[in-house]
Amino acid sequence: MSEADKQFNIHDYLREYLFPHFLCPGCGHGIALRALLWAIDELDIDKDRLAFVSGIGCSGRLGAYIDANTFHVTHGRPLAFATGLKLARPDLEVIVITGDGDCLAIGGNHLIHACRRNLNITCMMLNNEVYGMTGGQVSPTTSDDRFTTTTPYGNHEPVFDACALAEAAGAGLVGREITLQTPSLKDVLKQGLAHPGFSFIEVMSDCTEVFGRKNDLGSSAEMVLTQKASVRPDFLENAVDQPFRPHQIKTGILASNDRPEYAESYRNHIDAMKRDHGHA
Amino acid sequence: MAESMPSRAPRRTDKTPPAPAIQVAEKPVNVLVVGVGGQGVIMVSKVLATLCQRQGYQVKQSEVHGMAKRGGSVFSHVRFGETVYSPTIPLGEADVLVALEWAEGLRWLSYLKPETGIFIADTQQIVPPFACRNRQHGAGSGYARETVADVIAQVANCYAINAGQIAQELGNSKAGNTMLLGMMSTTLDFPADDWREAIRMFAPPKAIDINMQAFERGRDWVETHDPADLDPNQGGDQPAPIVEVMHEAEFELPVINRAWCKRCDICVKFCPERCLSLDEEQIAVLHAPEKCTLCRICERLCPDFAIDLKYKH
Numbered sequence: 319m320s321e322a323d324k325q326f327n328i329h330d331y332l333r334e335y336l337f338p339h340f341l342c343p344g345c346g347h348g349i350a351l352r353a354l355l356w357a358i359d360e361l362d363i364d365k366d367r368l369a370f371v372s373g374i375g376c377s378g379r380l381g382a383y384i385d386a387n388t389f390h391v392t393h394g395r396p397l398a399f400a401t402g403l404k405l406a407r408p409d410l411e412v413i414v415i416t417g418d419g420d421c422l423a424i425g426g427n428h429l430i431h432a433c434r435r436n437l438n439i440t441c442m443m444l445n446n447e448v449y450g451m452t453g454g455q456v457s458p459t460t461s462d463d464r465f466t467t468t469t470p471y472g473n474h475e476p477v478f479d480a481c482a483l484a485e486a487a488g489a490g491l492v493g494r495e496i497t498l499q500t501p502s503l504k505d506v507l508k509q510g511l512a513h514p515g516f517s518f519i520e521v522m523s524d525c526t527e528v529f530g531r532k533n534d535l536g537s538s539a540e541m542v543l544t545q546k547a548s549v550r551p552d553f554l555e556n557a558v559d560q561p562f563r564p565h566q567i568k569t570g571i572l573a574s575n576d577r578p579e580y581a582e583s584y585r586n587h588i589d590a591m592k593r594d595h596g597h598a
Numbered sequence: 599m600a601e602s603m604p605s606r607a608p609r610r611t612d613k614t615p616p617a618p619a620i621q622v623a624e625k626p627v628n629v630l631v632v633g634v635g636g637q638g639v640i641m642v643s644k645v646l647a648t649l650c651q652r653q654g655y656q657v658k659q660s661e662v663h664g665m666a667k668r669g670g671s672v673f674s675h676v677r678f679g680e681t682v683y684s685p686t687i688p689l690g691e692a693d694v695l696v697a698l699e700w701a702e703g704l705r706w707l708s709y710l711k712p713e714t715g716i717f718i719a720d721t722q723q724i725v726p727p728f729a730c731r732n733r734q735h736g737a738g739s740g741y742a743r744e745t746v747a748d749v750i751a752q753v754a755n756c757y758a759i760n761a762g763q764i765a766q767e768l769g770n771s772k773a774g775n776t777m778l779l780g781m782m783s784t785t786l787d788f789p790a791d792d793w794r795e796a797i798r799m800f801a802p803p804k805a806i807d808i809n810m811q812a813f814e815r816g817r818d819w820v821e822t823h824d825p826a827d828l829d830p831n832q833g834g835d836q837p838a839p840i841v842e843v844m845h846e847a848e849f850e851l852p853v854i855n856r857a858w859c860k861r862c863d864i865c866v867k868f869c870p871e872r873c874l875s876l877d878e879e880q881i882a883v884l885h886a887p888e889k890c891t892l893c894r895i896c897e898r899l900c901p902d903f904a905i906d907l908k909y910k911h
């Protein structure tokens with residue numbers, strides 16, 4: 319099929335009988351799901367080879383809506399399940415959908431080790447700064463001074479930079495994008511999917527209904543725009559840090575390395591051991 | 599061989615100014631063919647290069663079609679003579695500039711020889727999407743506002759006609775190129791039959807008849823008009839007509855799935871043309887379809903997959 323013949327149709331990838339989906343009006347997670355499916359479509363990955371593993375949360379729930387192999391697992395553990403799956407079935411394209419709470423709080427330990435192992439898994443973390451599903455508790459990425467049900471005086475805990483964490487822990491590719499830049503987000507996800515090691519992609523999503531309301535952040539459209547004003551794309555990386563805008567976040571591909579992919583190096587190692595030590 | 603290129607046969611009546619004469623002297627003859635991707639610039643220059651070769655000249659042709667697939671500039675230098683060294687034509691050295699698209703023609707005018715250069719142009723405009731101030735499909739633009747009359751005042755010899763439209767009337771707008779070849783054939787004194795044969799070699803088999811007709815129409819135009827004549831087909835004192843905006847309308851208008859819309863207002867706020875709104879039930883509607891440019895932003899940003907622009911093909 320030529321480029322022109324093949325046009326991405328999101329409905330080819332949805333379990334339509336479950337729609338309308340359960341997300342609140344204007345929830346950024348929906349836009350992120352489109353970008354992910356769009357990236358998959360452009361890479362022409364066979365649906366039968368697609369395996370989504372997602373945890374608990376509004377973000378984790380997204381897996382249910384995708385018409386492919388999907389595993390909805392326990393809170394914080396999608397990376398642990400994905401690790402087993404990828405080791406057993408390296409032929410599958412394993413994609414994890416997780417949230418900031420799922421991935422960095424209860425599941426933070428799994429994230430570090432997934433980055434360290436560098437299995438060929440793509441992890442899309444939807445960061446909305448809050449535990450959306452459970453009504454708006456503070457999360458490791460809640461910004462300074464934001465109100466949540468567990469920070470009635472405003473959050474005072476330092477914020478986790480998930481991308482810096484993933485990079486430090488050795489992830490093969492690290493990227494970040496906001497939902498409003500859907501085509502760029504799709505491209506970042508595409509690079510993540512194509513990368514042979516562990517890819518960690520942070521999507522700056524927004525919880526309009528719970529977090530937005532609690533913090534008076536305006537309509538969904540306004541929240542998305544505010545996000546746009548707070549990012550600094552990677553092509554501006556060398557720009558002077560702006561002292562009066564300490565919250566500016568970098569977007570684009572932020573780090574990559576070519577460390578060996580674990581499933582492959584593990585198999586090679588086993589083969590070598592069998593050969594050298596005469597094990598059957 | 600040099601002597602076999604005398605000045606063009608005097609086909610004109612007394613009223614007409616002296617015909618431009620192109621001589622192959624010690625310097626090669628330079629023909630620059632320009633247009634945008636998909637128009638046939640390369641085909642035109644291949645016809646010319648083949649013809650010149652068959653007349654026994656050394657020919658050099660070099661082309662650039664970098665952004666052709668995106669509707670960008672395509673140009674081809676054809677140089678022929680006893681001996682040709684450089685494959686490219688220096689500024690101000692083109693004997694003939696053949697433009698398949700008006701704005702591209704204007705862009706290259708400085709390559710024409712100031713005193714004797716011949717400008718042969720199709721006045722049709724093909725506007726790239728990024729030059730459209732109104733992003734509506736098929737809308738006009740402020741692109742290349744120079745009129746044919748403006749250009750006539752600037753160049754030594756100008757033949758500008760709406761070749762695309764005339765060819766369309768013959769049955770295939772693509773044959774506009776061959777009409778320009780017909781016009782060019784009067785400025786280089788090769789036998790008309792040799793031109794026809796070269797065109798036959800490159801025209802698609804099914805379109806040979808139309809191309810032959812277009813070739814004659816081009817020759818006729820030059821024979822019956824002064825270089826300064828304006829094409830009555832298009833009112834030469836007006837900006838050239840826009841025949842095509844490069845982006846094709848490949849999608850149908852957005853359709854909103856009312857059962858999935860959650861009234862979030864994102865599509866309404868982000869539609870660049872402001873053609874969406876929330877109705878009395880607070881559900882998104884396309885209230886101004888005539889303003890929609892099919893940009894697909896609403897489709898991309900709807901968190902509920904409630905908007906679709908159907909692909910036409």
Ligand SMILES: Cc1ncc(C[n+]2csc(CCOP(=O)(O)OP(=O)(O)O)c2C)c(N)n1
Pocket residue numbers: 374375376377378393416417418419420421444446448449450451452457525
């Ligand atoms: C073991 C366990 N602990 C706690 C919960 C309750 N719980 C459900 S979702 C969630 C947080 C989800 O937050 P996040 O991952 O950021 O997803 P979001 O809803 O914000 O997309 C929590 C704490 C649970 N389901 N299981």
Ligand code: SF4
Pocket residue numbers: 340341342344345346347376377446450451524525526527528529
């Ligand atoms: S609670 Fe927040 S994160 Fe969850 S669906 Fe609603 S807006 Fe989205």
Ligand code: SF4
Pocket residue numbers: 344854858859860861862863864865866881882899900901902903904905
């Ligand atoms: S973006 Fe989608 S859900 Fe929101 S108002 Fe528009 S159509 Fe409805």
Ligand code: SF4
Pocket residue numbers: 852868869870871872873874884889890891892893894895896897
């Ligand atoms: S495609 Fe959508 S966003 Fe774009 S102009 Fe049309 S209605 Fe507006």
Ligand SMILES: [Mg+2]
Pocket residue numbers: 375417418419444445446447448449450457
């Ligand atoms: Mg969250």
